Amino acid sequence: MAKVTEKGLQTARKTIAQLLVCTGCCCGRTDRGNPAVPVDWMKNEWKMRGILKSVHLTISGCLGPCDLVNVVGLVGENETIWLGGLVHQQHFAALRDWAQETARLGEIAPLPDILRDHQFKRFC
Numbered sequence: 001m002a003k004v005t006e007k008g009l010q011t012a013r014k015t016i017a018q019l020l021v022c023t024g025c026c027c028g029r030t031d032r033g034n035p036a037v038p039v040d041w042m043k044n045e046w047k048m049r050g051i052l053k054s055v056h057l058t059i060s061g062c063l064g065p066c067d068l069v070n071v072v073g074l075v076g077e078n079e080t081i082w083l084g085g086l087v088h089q090q091h092f093a094a095l096r097d098w099a100q101e102t103a104r105l106g107e108i109a110p111l112p113d114i115l116r117d118h119q120f121k122r123f124c
């Protein structure tokens with residue numbers, strides 16, 4: 001049941017951040033010659049390390065910028081960071097480490113160097 005307070009609609013399932021991992025028409029589509037997205041590995045890592053309640057993991061359909069496979073969005077309260085060209089396991093390991101550090105800190109952790117070079121501007 002939705003809970004409305006003087007501050008508006010409230011959720012009991014707040015998180016520090018949400019990680020949107022694209023597996024749409026292009027990202028992760030090895031059958032189209034694109035690099036894999038280790039979806040099962042990520043789900044297991046999030047579960048085993050107890051990250052889910054701090055950084056929600058969402059495996060999504062197409063996020064739009066297909067030319068930059070593989071694409072993820074790091075959504076926080078004040079900003080969304082877009083990353084593309086994540087083609088190596090170490091990129092996804094860095095996302096896992098970032099999520100774990102975010103959970104540990106209780107706030108969005110700095111982006112590791114290995115991911116900083118993959119940032120792009122999503123909107124005009």
Ligand code: FES
Pocket residue numbers: 022023024025026027061062063064065066067069071
């Ligand atoms: S399929 Fe990933 S951005 Fe379109």
